[in-house]
Amino acid sequence: MxxxxxxxxxxxxxxxxxxxxxxxxxxxxxxxxxxxxxxxxxxxxxxxxxxxxxxxxxxxxxxxxxxxxxxxxxxxxxxxxxxxxxxxxxxxxxxxxxxxxxxxxxxxxxxxxxxxxxxxxxxxxxxxxxxxxxxxxxxxxxxxxxxxxxxxIRQRGDARRFEVVSEALRDRSVAPSELSAALDGHPVNIAGHIALVAHALTADSIEQLEPALSAVTRRIGPARSVLVRPGGREMWAWLALGERPDTVTDTGIDPAAVRVTLGVGGSGLDGFVAAHLDAQAAQRVALAPGRREPLTAYDDVAALVLVAHDPAAAERFTRATLRGLADPPHGRLRETVREVLTSAETADRIAERLGIHKNTIRYRLTQAEGLLGRPLRERAGDLLLALDYHDTFLTEPTVNNHSFS
The missing domain is CATH 1.10.490 (Globin-like)
Structure with missing residues (x-):
């Protein structure tokens, strides 16, 4: 054999x-x-x-x-x-x-x-x-x-893309055609820009940045988009949509892992830059201790962003405006005041919608006015801004499942 x-x-x-x-x-x-x-x-x-x-x-x-x-x-x-x-x-x-x-x-x-x-x-x-x-x-x-x-190859391309975008953001020294070329043909000379900034709250959630941006982009609607990876815990995106999107909800983003902010800019290179700057500025609110929303639009928190540039003055304004209403035990009173000031409904209709007795609403409003030392409708704009600042920056984080545009 x-x-x-x-x-x-x-x-x-x-x-x-x-x-x-x-x-x-x-x-x-x-x-x-x-x-x-x-x-x-x-x-x-x-x-x-x-x-x-x-x-x-x-x-x-x-x-x-x-x-x-x-x-x-x-x-x-x-x-x-x-x-x-x-x-x-x-x-x-x-x-x-x-x-x-x-x-x-x-x-x-x-x-x-x-x-x-x-x-x-x-x-x-x-x-x-x-x-x-x-x-x-x-x-x-x-x-x-x-x-x-x-x-x-991707890292080399990402580095070049980030370099050109950084120049555009820093001093607008890049021609729109050069910026568009660096972004694989993404249109720069359009009527309006939408910018997104995703931030990972932990190192372990960095890998969720791109899926988070994709989720928001899908919810906004069909539009050409481009990603830029600056490194670290952030990722940026621009959408060629041309107008502010409708309310974006149900993104599926875990707010304990990633927060996304959105800015809207005008036309051309200036709009490209402005949209991103607004999205970055909105992070001041999006990452605040009392915030749990996965998506925050600059337009919705612009006043908070502005007052938060001087935290010490903003806290003095907030405590002076709210007075006793700022004390920790009065969270339910603050929620009731917000409902009344932001709703066109009567107090009775609000009570019906919230499933509580109308006298409860009236009692809470009386308590709130006593703590404020003035009628509720007096300086209502200042009161709402103070409530927003208090709940965003001066309270402990609370768990909720809301999403905002």
């Missing part, structure tokens, strides 16, 4: 003949590119070289079974080229899949033509085991190379 090890050594020597290698390499590459689904025809010389290197290295493993696996140089070059052409991993994996199928067909033919006194089942198992291990190791290393190069 023919010895399997001896036969394999002879097989390897036979397959190393240049004409055999050329035949095997050409048929394998033909199989990879057969139907045009894999768009690498212009890389045929590179593919031929890679398959040849793979084949010689595989044959060496027959006579040197304990040799450590190392991806052949041209396979590394193909993984790099695929990443540089922005070709995803599925295409690279399909190349290996086609090559493995061709290899298996070849192995089956070899087994059929092997001497009749050779253990064909053992030979088939040998081919299957060795080929599977070889392709698995090749795919694993190729994927790592592709991902590393993809990340390097």
């Amino acid at each position: 023919t010895d399997l090890a001896a036969w394999l050594t002879a097989f390897a020597d036979e397959q190393r003949r240049p004409d055999e290698v050329a035949r095997w390499v050409a048929s394998t590459v033909d199989a990879i590119l057969a139907d045009g689904e894999i768009d690498l025809a212009d890389l045929r010389p590179l593919l031929l070289k890679a398959v040849e290197e793979h084949w010689y290295a595989f044959l060496d493993r027959i006579t040197l079974p304990d040799a450590e696996f190392e991806l052949v140089p041209t396979a590394r070059a193909i993984a790099l080229e695929a990443a540089r052409r922005h070709l995803g991993l599925p295409l690279l994996l399909k190349v290996y899949q086609r090559a493995q199928e061709a290899s298996w067909d070849f192995a089956v033919q070899v087994v059929r033509q092997a001497p009749s006194d050779l253990d064909h089942e053992a030979l088939l198992v040998w081919f299957w085991t060795k080929a599977t291990t070889w392709f698995g190791s090749s795919v694993e290393q190729s994927v790592l190379i592709h991902q590393a190069e993809t990340n390097r």
